[in-house]
Amino acid sequence: MRKMNVIYWLFTGIFAALMIFGSIPDIMSVPDAVALFQHLGYPAYLLPFLGTAKLLGVAAILIPGFPRIKEWAYAGFVFDLTGAMYSSIAVGDPASGWMLFFIGYILIAGSYISYHRKRKAALSGIEKSSATRVMS
Numbered sequence: 284m285r286k287m288n289v290i291y292w293l294f295t296g297i298f299a300a301l302m303i304f305g306s307i308p309d310i311m312s313v314p315d316a317v318a319l320f321q322h323l324g325y326p327a328y329l330l331p332f333l334g335t336a337k338l339l340g341v342a343a344i345l346i347p348g349f350p351r352i353k354e355w356a357y358a359g360f361v362f363d364l365t366g367a368m369y370s371s372i373a374v375g376d377p378a379s380g381w382m383l384f385f386i387g388y389i390l391i392a393g394s395y396i397s398y399h400r401k402r403k404a405a406l407s408g409i410e411k412s413s414a415t416r417v418m419s
Contacts, residue, residue: 284401284404284408287397287400287404288401290397291394291400291401293393294390294394294397295345295394295398297390298344298360298387298391299341299345301387301390302337302338302340302360303337303338305337306338306341309330309331309333309334309337310330310338311334312327312330312331317330323371323374324374325370333363336359336363337360337363339356340356340359340360341356343355343356344356344357344394350402353398357391357394357395360391361388361391364384364387364388364391367384368381368384
């Protein structure tokens, strides 16, 4: 169980940090973020919305409990990353820039898979302890 916690927090911590550092310029509508959005063909008014959604998603993933909200947060991050990658490809950005997207997918997958393994292990531990109490 300890190993699974370490793996979960490693993937989740790095992923959360990347999302937080990516959301702050969006929320503040930093000129570089606005320029990137214009390059992709999107209106600048979406930046604060997406940045806020990313922060809320990070909170949902980091706060214990609320498994259904976590599922939606993970899905939202996959949609966000997929949309960003598709947009980058659609405007003809070079393939060398895609590595960041693949790193994001690896971090999301690692966090998601380890979250479910950790949760399953915790639930089976609860079942074993309650079965032991019933037997005694």
